[in-house]
Amino acid sequence: PISDWKTFSEYIWPETSAISLAEFESVVPRLPDGMKIIAQTGGVFEMAESLCGYEGLCLLLADDRELVKAVFGKIGAIYEAMYSKMSSIPQVGAVVISDDMGYKTQTMISPCDLREFVLPLHAKLAGIIHDKGKPCILHSCGQLGEIMETIIGEVGIDAKHSFEDVILPVEEAKRLYGGRIALLGGFDMDRLCRSGEREIREHVGRLLSLCGKGGGYALGSGNSIADYVPVENYLTMLDEAFKARK
Numbered sequence: 001p002i003s004d005w006k007t008f009s010e011y012i013w014p015e016t017s018a019i020s021l022a023e024f025e026s027v028v029p030r031l032p033d034g035m036k037i038i039a040q041t042g043g044v045f046e047m048a049e050s051l052c053g054y055e056g057l058c059l060l061l062a063d064d065r066e067l068v069k070a071v072f073g074k075i076g077a078i079y080e081a082m083y084s085k086m087s088s089i090p091q092v093g094a095v096v097i098s099d100d101m102g103y104k105t106q107t108m109i110s111p112c113d114l115r116e117f118v119l120p121l122h123a124k125l126a127g128i129i130h131d132k133g134k135p136c137i138l139h140s141c142g143q144l145g146e147i148m149e150t151i152i153g154e155v156g157i158d159a160k161h162s163f164e165d166v167i168l169p170v171e172e173a174k175r176l177y178g179g180r181i182a183l184l185g186g187f188d189m190d191r192l193c194r195s196g197e198r199e200i201r202e203h204v205g206r207l208l209s210l211c212g213k214g215g216g217y218a219l220g221s222g223n224s225i226a227d228y229v230p231v232e233n234y235l236t237m238l239d240e241a242f243k244a245r246k
Helices: 003-009 022-030 044-052 055-063 067-086 111-131 148-156 170-177 189-194 197-211 232-244
Strands: 038-040 094-100 136-139 159-161 182-184
Touching: 003 067, 022 038, 038 067, 044 067, 044 111, 044 170, 055 067, 067 094, 067 111, 094 111, 094 159, 111 182, 136 148, 148 170, 170 182, 170 189, 170 197, 170 232, 189 232
Parallel strands: 038 094, 094 136, 136 159, 159 182
Antiparallel strands: none
16 A cells, blocks of 8 residues: 555555554453463564555665664554553553564564564553553564564564574573573464374473473463364363372
């Protein structure tokens, strides 16, 4: 929808007053006692990527950075309102900034551009979440090694989700970042799909042994459970984790 200043000016941006909490209102009455909601929505980078197209966004970063700044400014204002509303719900226990900023070998745009346009917005969202006394979780796929120090030190996340063995095994992430943030998941999706029961149980024990000591780790899959993951493998992972917890 957005490729230049003309299409930017013509684009109909949603009003923050139109933000709906209907999904939360539907879930809250159904929560078991003591259970909380983890809230999230799509990411600010992902939204800019959708509005401009990935190739279009890359071209604009070279040709018209003021327009890129304007796009992220509009997105940021909407997201601040969304995160303020989500964080204010008493039954929300934590909030996720979900923004896929990388792929297998590097970030989607340069680390410098992420620091200029994206991570300051993440920091604002993290501040909103923390002001409500709740932890901020970052979900992001891809190789983020060049920006992790900024994510931890300046954005101020409390936990990181999405780990893939060919990018950064969660065991290595524990060594690098475990003293400063919590690590969530890490049972590699490919391993979860291809392994037998014995292999899954052994790997659960390995992850809990290497990552669980000292706290700051929650066992789970490396990414969202897709429909191609064998159900029995997923349930085996959970079963072994519950056994270990007891």
